[in-house]
Amino acid sequence: MVQSISVGLLGLGTVGSGVVKIIENHQDRLMHQVGCPVKIKKIVVKDVNKDRDVKIDASVLTTNVDDVINDPDIDVIIEVMGGVDETRSHILDALRNKKNIVTANKDLMALYGSELLTVAAQNGCDIFYEASVAGGIPILRSLVDGLASDRITKMMGIVNGTTNFILTKMNKFGSPYDEVLAEAQQLGYAEADPTADVEGLDAARKMAILATLGFSMNIDLEDVSVKGITDITEEDLQYSKQLGYTMKLVGLANRSGDRVEVSVQPTLLPESHPLSSVNDEYNAVYVYGEAVGETMFYGPGAGSLPTATAVVSDLVGVMKNMRLGINGNSFITPQYDKQLKAASEILSKYFLRIHVKDQVGAFAKITGLFTARDVSFEKILQLPLKESDLAEIVLVTHHASLQDYEQILQQLRDLDVIYEVKSSYRIEGESV
Amino acid sequence: MVQSISVGLLGLGTVGSGVVKIIENHQDRLMHQVGCPVKIKKIVVKDVNKDRDVKIDASVLTTNVDDVINDPDIDVIIEVMGGVDETRSHILDALRNKKNIVTANKDLMALYGSELLTVAAQNGCDIFYEASVAGGIPILRSLVDGLASDRITKMMGIVNGTTNFILTKMNKFGSPYDEVLAEAQQLGYAEADPTADVEGLDAARKMAILATLGFSMNIDLEDVSVKGITDITEEDLQYSKQLGYTMKLVGLANRSGDRVEVSVQPTLLPESHPLSSVNDEYNAVYVYGEAVGETMFYGPGAGSLPTATAVVSDLVGVMKNMRLGINGNSFITPQYDKQLKAASEILSKYFLRIHVKDQVGAFAKITGLFTARDVSFEKILQLPLKESDLAEIVLVTHHASLQDYEQILQQLRDLDVIYEVKSSYRIEGESV
Numbered sequence: 001m002v003q004s005i006s007v008g009l010l011g012l013g014t015v016g017s018g019v020v021k022i023i024e025n026h027q028d029r030l031m032h033q034v035g036c037p038v039k040i041k042k043i044v045v046k047d048v049n050k051d052r053d054v055k056i057d058a059s060v061l062t063t064n065v066d067d068v069i070n071d072p073d074i075d076v077i078i079e080v081m082g083g084v085d086e087t088r089s090h091i092l093d094a095l096r097n098k099k100n101i102v103t104a105n106k107d108l109m110a111l112y113g114s115e116l117l118t119v120a121a122q123n124g125c126d127i128f129y130e131a132s133v134a135g136g137i138p139i140l141r142s143l144v145d146g147l148a149s150d151r152i153t154k155m156m157g158i159v160n161g162t163t164n165f166i167l168t169k170m171n172k173f174g175s176p177y178d179e180v181l182a183e184a185q186q187l188g189y190a191e192a193d194p195t196a197d198v199e200g201l202d203a204a205r206k207m208a209i210l211a212t213l214g215f216s217m218n219i220d221l222e223d224v225s226v227k228g229i230t231d232i233t234e235e236d237l238q239y240s241k242q243l244g245y246t247m248k249l250v251g252l253a254n255r256s257g258d259r260v261e262v263s264v265q266p267t268l269l270p271e272s273h274p275l276s277s278v279n280d281e282y283n284a285v286y287v288y289g290e291a292v293g294e295t296m297f298y299g300p301g302a303g304s305l306p307t308a309t310a311v312v313s314d315l316v317g318v319m320k321n322m323r324l325g326i327n328g329n330s331f332i333t334p335q336y337d338k339q340l341k342a343a344s345e346i347l348s349k350y351f352l353r354i355h356v357k358d359q360v361g362a363f364a365k366i367t368g369l370f371t372a373r374d375v376s377f378e379k380i381l382q383l384p385l386k387e388s389d390l391a392e393i394v395l396v397t398h399h400a401s402l403q404d405y406e407q408i409l410q411q412l413r414d415l416d417v418i419y420e421v422k423s424s425y426r427i428e429g430e431s432v
Numbered sequence: 433m434v435q436s437i438s439v440g441l442l443g444l445g446t447v448g449s450g451v452v453k454i455i456e457n458h459q460d461r462l463m464h465q466v467g468c469p470v471k472i473k474k475i476v477v478k479d480v481n482k483d484r485d486v487k488i489d490a491s492v493l494t495t496n497v498d499d500v501i502n503d504p505d506i507d508v509i510i511e512v513m514g515g516v517d518e519t520r521s522h523i524l525d526a527l528r529n530k531k532n533i534v535t536a537n538k539d540l541m542a543l544y545g546s547e548l549l550t551v552a553a554q555n556g557c558d559i560f561y562e563a564s565v566a567g568g569i570p571i572l573r574s575l576v577d578g579l580a581s582d583r584i585t586k587m588m589g590i591v592n593g594t595t596n597f598i599l600t601k602m603n604k605f606g607s608p609y610d611e612v613l614a615e616a617q618q619l620g621y622a623e624a625d626p627t628a629d630v631e632g633l634d635a636a637r638k639m640a641i642l643a644t645l646g647f648s649m650n651i652d653l654e655d656v657s658v659k660g661i662t663d664i665t666e667e668d669l670q671y672s673k674q675l676g677y678t679m680k681l682v683g684l685a686n687r688s689g690d691r692v693e694v695s696v697q698p699t700l701l702p703e704s705h706p707l708s709s710v711n712d713e714y715n716a717v718y719v720y721g722e723a724v725g726e727t728m729f730y731g732p733g734a735g736s737l738p739t740a741t742a743v744v745s746d747l748v749g750v751m752k753n754m755r756l757g758i759n760g761n762s763f764i765t766p767q768y769d770k771q772l773k774a775a776s777e778i779l780s781k782y783f784l785r786i787h788v789k790d791q792v793g794a795f796a797k798i799t800g801l802f803t804a805r806d807v808s809f810e811k812i813l814q815l816p817l818k819e820s821d822l823a824e825i826v827l828v829t830h831h832a833s834l835q836d837y838e839q840i841l842q843q844l845r846d847l848d849v850i851y852e853v854k855s856s857y858r859i860e861g862e863s864v
Contacts, residue, residue, distance in 0.1 A: 022581055022723055032648070032767040033580060130578070136724035138578020145577070146562070146570020148465060149454055149744030216464070274730060277709045282726075291454055292568035292741040294714075295731030298706060305723040312581030324758045335464045 004036050005319050008068035008099075009043040010090065011081030012061075015104050015131070016043070017054045018308025019078060026312070034319040042068045044081070069094040076318050078311060079103040088112050095119045095127070100327055102314040104131035104307055110205035110221045113212065117331045124328035126321055128314035133206045134159050134283040136306030137299040138313065143213045143287070144332075150289035152214045156428065157251040159206040161281035161301040162197035163229050165189045167247055167266075168279045171237050177230065189281055199228035200249065200264040207251035210285065211262045215255055216335040219262055223340060227265040236423050239353065239394050240268050243379060245427065246276040252428060254341075261341040266425055268351050273429040343403035349378065349427035350405055352395045354412065355385065355419040362417035366393070369411050375400040390419050396427065436468050437751050440500035440531075441475040442522065443513030444493075447536050447563070448475070449486045450740025451510060458744075466751040474500045476513070501526040508750050510743060511535040520544050527551045527559070532759055534746040536563035536739055542637035542653045545644065549763045556760035558753055560746035565638045566591050566715040568738030569731040570745065575645045575719070576764075582721035584646045588860065589683040591638040593713035593733040594629035595661050597621045599679055599698075600711045603669050609662065621713055631660035632681060632696040639683035642717065643694045647687055648767040651694055655772060659697040668855050671785065671826050672700050675811060677859065678708035684860060686773075693773040698857055700783050705861040775835035781810065781859035782837055784827045786844065787817065787851040794849035798825070801843050807832040822851050828859065 007023070009016055023030065023038060030038050040060065048061040062068070068077060069090060077099045079091060084107050091101055091108070101120065103109065109116070109132045120127040130140045134157070143152065158164050162184060169180045181198070184190035196202045204224040211219040229249050240247045245268035253262045269276045274296045278284040283301025288294055300306035321327045356362050363382070370377070379396035397405070412418055439455070441448055455462065455470060462470050472492065480493040500506060501522060509531045511523060516539050523533055523540070533552065535541065541548070541564045552559040562572045566589070575584065590596050594616060601612045613630070616622035628634045636656040643651040661681050672679045677700035685694045701708045706728045710716040715733025720726055732738035753759045788794050795814070802809070811828035829837070844850055 018723070026581060026583060029583065029648075029767065030581065033764060136721075137727060138574045141573065141578050142570050145749060146573050146745055147741065148748040149458060149462065150741045151458060151461065216461075274709070277706070289568075289741065291450070291737040293732050293735075293738055295569060295729075297727075297729055299727030300725050303725075306725055309579065309582045309721065309724040313578055316580040317577060324756070324761055326756045326758060329756055332465060335461065 005034065005038050005075050005322065006041040006073045007038060007315065008041055008071065008074040008077045010065065010068060010077060010079045012043050012045045012052065012056075013080065014304045015307045015311065016080040017052065018304035019080065019311050020054045020056065022305065022308050022312045030316065033316055035323055038315070038319065041074055042071060044068050065090055069097055069099065074099060075322060076100045076102065076315060078315065079105055080311065082107070084108055084111060088116070091116060092119060095123050095125050098123055098125060100125045100318045100322070101127040102311055102318060103127065103129050104311055105129070106132040106202070106205045106209060110208040113209065114218050121328055121331045126318045126327045126330055128317055129209070130314050131307050131310035133209050134285055134297070135299070135301045135303060136309050137283060137285065137297050137301070138310065139210070139285045139297050140213055142297060143210070147287065147289055147292060150291045152287060152289045153255045154288035155210055155214050155253040155285060156275060157203070157207060157210060157283070157285040158248055158275055158278050159251050159283055159285065159301060160197055160203040160249060161283055162190045162194065163203070163249040164278065164283070165281045166198070167229060167232070167249060170232070170234065171241070171247065174234050174238070176234055177232060198230050200226040203249060203251045203264045207253055207262050207264055210251070211253040211260065212334065214253060214287070215260055216332070217260065217338050218334050219260070219338065223262055223338070225263040229266055231423065232266055233423065236353065236425070239381070240351070243351070243396060244271050245269060245351070246271055247425070248275060248278070250275070250428060256341070256345065258336065259339045259341045259345060261346050268425050268427045269429040275429065343406065344401050346402040347399045348402065349399055349430065350397045351425045351427055352397070353422040353424070354393050355390045355422055356393055357417050357419055358389050358391055359417050363393070365415060365417050366412065369408050369415070370397065373400070373404040373408060375404060375408065437466065437470050437508065437754065438473040438506045439470060439747065440473055440503065440506040440509045442497065442500060442509060442511045444475050444477045444484065444488070445512065446736045447739045447743065448512040449484065450736035451512065451743050452486045452488065454737070454740050454744045462748065465748055467755060470747075470751065473506055474503060476500050497522055501529055501531065506531060507754060508532045508534065508747060510747065511537055512743065514539070516540050516543060520548070523548060524551055527555050527557050530555055530557060532557045532750045532754070533559040534743055534750060535559065535561050536743055537561070538564040538634070538637045538641060542640040545641065546650050553760055553763045558750045558759045558762055560749055561641070562746050563739050563742035565641050566717055566729070567731065567733040567735060568741050569715060569717065569729045569733070570742065571642070571717045571729050572645055574729060575642070579719065579721055579724060582723045584719060584721045585687045586720035587642055587646050587685040588707060588718040589635070589639060589642060590680055590707055590710050590714070590716050591683050591733060592629055592635040592681060593715055594622045594626065595635070595681040596710065596715070597713045598630070599661060599664070599681065602664070602666065603673070603679065606666050606670070608666055609664060630662050632658040635681060635683045635696045639685055639694050639696055642683070643685040643692065644766065646685060646719070647692055648764070649692065649770050650766050651692070651770065655694055655770070657695040657697070661698055663855065664698055665855065668785065668857070671813070672783070675783070675828060676703050677701060677783070678703055679857070680707060680710075682707070682860060688773070688777065690768065691771045691773045691777060693778050700857050700859045701861040707861065775838065776833050778834040779831045780834065781831055781862065782829045783857045783859055784829070785854040785856070786825050787822045787854055788825055789849050789851055790821050790823050791849050795825070797847060797849050798844065801840050801847070802829065805832070805836040805840060807836060807840065
């Protein structure tokens with residue numbers, strides 16, 4: 001019988017402080033679940049003298065990673081320091097020292113998850129990473145356990161709180177992107193350098209992790225096609241609304257037969273779609289399984305305590321496994337080889353907004369390009385542009401392949417009657 | 433190493449057929465997860481000659497329960513026959529024969545869950561029952577594992593698809609209850625005898641199960657106060673909408689300090705609340721945890737394949753535990769003794785609709801009763817009633833204790849200026 005469990009932390013930032021608070025405040029609950037006390041033995045920090053909003057005995061802090069990964073008393077290491085290369089090397093060392101790992105590091109898991117999971121299994125250790133995707137939402141467990149018997153064919157995720165906050169405000173108040181981004185930065189919802197969030201990279205990492213688990217197939221970060229939200233204008237949002245859609249930054253993972261597509265991009269969803277009402281900094285993952293049908297998991301995608309909840313729940317999982325002596329058994333090798341869809345197999349509806357010269361026959365030239373590739377329209381809006389001799393045309397297509405659509409876009413740009421292709425978005429969430 | 437796993441089914445109705453289909457169609461996926469073939473060895477049915485929409489070899493069917501619970505080759509029994517007393521006795525026998533159990537039976541688990549879990553643990557067996565609450569939504573696992581480290585203080589569930597379908601239609605089309613119920617019965621969303629659904633009993637059973645797990649406290653069915661949807665009128669729905677609320681049958685489990693309240697009743701939710709957009713036959717469970725904040729789990733609450741997904745995912749859990757030799761370890765004794773809130777501790781806002789005689793001073797008499805108990809109003813509507821000398825008054829109160837509110841209601845009914853108290857609903861989902 002395990003007498004007590006010692007935990008080491010790598011990092012004591014936002015999430016790390018939350019972990020310390022939860023372990024302290026919920027000690028009786030953890031004790032009841034695990035059957036023994038849980039103690040934080042060492043925490044690696046950059047500066048032991050820094051002021052912090054959690055009370056920690058000075059003797060617990062260290063600047064030396066080896067004090068944690070080489071301490072024979074430490075059973076579980078919680079990695080909340082972030083970073084990729086150096087962190088990977090620390091975790092590999094720790095696994096080889098038979099330490100179980102809980103991590104919140106999406107960058108690391110998206111890039112090196114497969115390697116780390118393999119090394120963990122080889123060493124009889126758990127590596128859990130629920131907190132790496134969608135903060136407080138237990139989505140990874142739900143994919144692996146709750147929907148274990150089903151065949152998942154589609155996942156759509158609002159998995160980045162910063163961009164969802166920005167799009168919600170732009171949509172609600174009609175404010176321009178730059179203004180809302182500045183507000184988000186002031187409120188702490190966006191970082192000083194927001195690139196990873198607004199360019200969709202953060203969401204792409206999470207989608208690689210989700211797709212790997214949901215499809216039981218090793219999806220690499222480079223397999224995810226990515227487009228961010230920086231080009232979205234107030235006009236795009238207005239037209240979306242008018243046409244009955246809500247614009248969201250959607251991570252999409254789609255399977256047809258054995259072939260998959262994973263992407264992140266601004267996407268129009270029907271207003272009635274469950275993801276459309278996910279607002280502000282909240283996250284949600286919509287999952288479609290062949291047997292279960294539509295499910296959705298909603299909650300806070302970031303923040304100190306929500307993310308720490310996921311970390312400490314993983315810690316409980318590791319500790320229950322320790323009590324039963326079964327660490328290192330939760331990893332299941334992906335069942336399928338990766339097969340990515342070709343552009344000709346990716347089907348979707350599209351929203352397209354263009355500025356056109358006011359010439360006889362312009363509209364026919366434009367629609368002709370679509371007709372030539374058998375793509376028809378669901379909705380068409382044409383309006384004169386104020387103080388200009390241009391017209392604005394908004395088209396909503398029926399389903400087209402990505403290949404056809406991109407070729408049409410290319411031809412449109414070359415067309416003499418086109419002044420500018422203003423914007424183009426995928427439409428998802430309707431049945432094919 | 434386990435060579436193959438034999439499963440016995442009690443029952444082959446809607447859910448049972450779904451289970452057979454999923455086990456057959458996903459054999460390679462199950463094999464990959466569990467590491468050995470999964471075989472359905474025996475199925476207990478009432479009539480072996482009945483026509484069914486799943487193909488089953490006649491030799492697999494039996495009418496004798498003993499053929500399953502006494503078969504030494506059978507490792508796991510899936511109970512999808514329903515019923516309480518006889519089923520309980522079968523499951524107790526099976527557990528004593530060291531069979532692991534997966535059940536979708538909410539009536540059984542709400543009434544005898546505690547006994548069955550104890551006997552299972554004593555016999556080193558698992559008993560899993562994810563399918564008993566909210567069909568395809570993996571909510572029980574999320575409470576026990578995903579949110580393991582948190583202290584859950586509130587759960588609100590739309591956990592009955594029939595009533596949610598009826599309320600959605602009434603709300604959308606302004607149709608009366610009886611008409612929509614008849615439509616729901618025709619479509620198969622409501623049973624010929626809809627009592628258990630429309631009177632809230634089905635939801636109450638699920639809330640007893642959710643509250644027991646979420647609060648780690650044995651909540652019995654009789655602890656759940658229950659009110660159904662049969663008295664809801666089109667007028668109530670219209671006023672709700674006008675005031676910015678959506679009417680739902682909400683199962684509420686609330687904890688303050690160590691004391692809890694569990695109830696099922698028609699409830700007004702702010703339109704912006706995540707549960708308000710859960711429509712038609714869908715279910716959802718909103719969970720509030722001290723650390724994680726707001727989360728919500730959404731999906732199909734019933735149906736053959738969704739419910740069977742939960743059953744077979746539980747089966748996968750049992751089989752993984754068999755492989756590791758750890759069956760019988762998942763049950764955790766409730767941590768807390770049951771302490772129910774007194775009526776004086778249950779705080780809520782209320783919606784009240786009354787018909788009042790058109791007399792001088794009537795309104796002052798009515799509001800005086802509230803003021804005497806320190807209950808104030810957030811909103812007041814007064815309208816003359818057509819073709820009558822009565823006025824209709826709709827009041828939305830600020831927070832009041834259930835004790836005060838019920839005493840006010842009693843006094844209102846006795847008041848000479850009151851013609852009739854038409855309806856009264858709790859309002860939830862706003863911060864206290």
